[in-house]
Amino acid sequence: MRLCGWVLRSKVIGKVVIVEVSGSSVKPYVLVGKEDVDPGLYNTLKDLPLGSAICFEGEPSETQKSKRGVEYNVKSVKVYSKPSEPLPVELVGKVPSLLDTRIKYRWLLLRNPLEKAIFKVRQSVIEAARRYLIENGFIEVHTPKIVAAGAEGGATLFKVQYFEREAYLSQSPQLYKQMLVSSLPRVFEITPYFRAEKFNTTRHLNESWGIDVEQGFIDGLEDVLNTLENLVAFIVNYVRENNKEELETLGVELPRISTPFKRLRFEEAIDILRSNGVEVQESEDLSDQAERELGKIMAEKGHDLYFIVGFPWPSTGFYYMREEDGYHTRKFDLDYRGLEIASGGQREHRYERLLEAMKLKGLDPSNFSFYLEAFKYGMPPHGGFGLGVERLLMQMLGLSNIREAAIFVRDRTRLIP
């Protein structure tokens, strides 16, 4: 068997040399050279600097003494590349790097089992989502990332020059997804979101990824909530089953998730906070701190994941369906341990009402004519959501900063690498 990777650790103890090689799995390959058994191999391994790119021919050894990796009996080693200078960061965690350094050298640090484990789990999240949605009749689509208008107005959009016109990077596939539901009853897209918001927090990125779903012919909001809760439960349980090595490496205990998730009405959430002594302003949305407090309270009651439904109209987008009272909407958030990981709702599919809602929000319908036209020819009742990949990963793995969940980070100050 031929295996390849990079020298991660190397230790010479007298006449024995032990080399760990970072390959495709989280746990390294372990190569052992003994001077009195195979002097040639011993010398080759002894002289390999950290970071060397090598391949070796070998089979798993009958003696497995290493606590970190899988040992191989090595027949031959081929060295493809040696570093021209010492590595800029520790890959083994003897001297942990600061987050800033970790982000700068992520492409190199991915040789480290911990760092690699995070992104192998991320891969599983995407794989599980795609599998679940396809199995449930959703079609994967791709919508434009260069757009003429955003879902919410222009404040948070990145401008780009599109020949002689001004265009924007898409902050959400929302409007396109809805248009597609006029022909394809179930669609989803795994997509980047671009947000030009100048925040600097542990849970915001300016380029992030979402699992975006839209579903037509629904009987009500419950259909959308069902899809989302089952999707999230499938993803988490999939990771639990398929990433045992990664979770162990990261020291993460991932409890099995069952559905349904608790549904809290917006007012209920505020009441719970107040009855637990948390001051909540009379407002149309929950502050981040309030959300965190609610997360703690809900966790004590055994709810890691819960919906908050029925957000007031003043704090929501124009496209959410309003209840008869004109104040509550069918917009919801999904919170995971006090952090919003998804939001969505039932949309307004009735043309006249949609037009009226846009005007109420101060938007000019003529800027959205391409979108509005889709509501003229038999738009079914529909709803959907966007699920943040980095946020889901962050909460699943207990990461303290969302930047840990993105390989190459785009935030307020980072544009390279």
Next chain:
RNA sequence: GCCGCCGUAGUAUAGCCCGGUCUAGUAUGCGGGCCUGUCGAGCCCGUGACCCGGGUUCAAAUCCCGGCGGCGGCGCCA
């Protein structure tokens, strides 16, 4: 945009408050030596740093001002 904290070898840090004792300490990495399986092995020798600019002072890593960079909080949101 506002507020707070921080910037010392490749990496991670001590020293800064109370200026001189700093020829800037330690770990890791790197170079060399010892050790017959290490588990962040261990031991010995060597190597390399005060973000930039200005100011105060006999004397600045240390105090002051400006710049640049990082971390976090708020708003907003996935």
